[in-house]
Amino acid sequence: MANAQPYYLKDDGTIPNNALPMLVYPAAIDDAIADRANAFEQLFAQNGWGHSWRNGIYSFPHYHSTAHEVLGIACGSARVRLGGDAGVVLEVSAGDAVLLPAGVGHQNMGASADLLVVGAYPQGEDWDLCRHARSQKELAHIAAVALPPLDPVSGNTGGINDYWTNA
Secondary structure, three states, X not given: OOXXXXXXXXXXXXXXXOOOOEEEEOOOOOOOOOOHHHHHHHXXXXXXXXXEEEEOOOOOOEEOOOOOEEEEEEEOEEEEEEOOXXXXXXXXXXXXXXXXXXXXXXXXXXXXXXXXXXEEEEOOOOOOOEOOOOOHHHHHHHHHOOOOOOEOOOEOOOOHHHHOOOO
């Protein structure tokens, strides 16, 4: 498994983002695994990330103010804008995972026809969907979201243990 790659994204006036970095895990699930969706669900669940779902990534910019979110790319590929207009555009493909701290904007800018994403949230967190410019209410929600006890991909090592717990 590759190490997490951090991306620090600033508030752009619309998308709040977070002082915690977004983390990208290239090849979090081995290409040789036939059912990567199931493998992501199991990996996330064993690390305390549940409420999983299978779908894609919305084509409009949005963020979650009440929960951190992890996205596992089970099939296909996508070009994703992360952090709003002032953020980054990344290509993600089958096996990659992206960990979005609460407040980090994300938007599908184009995907393969077979894109399948598995998403999950830390145990006890309930997500919302924010499509409008950030407000003081959302900023307060983001600040109140607790650090998860385990990284969704690497558990007790790497990821949030390297980049979030010392932030």
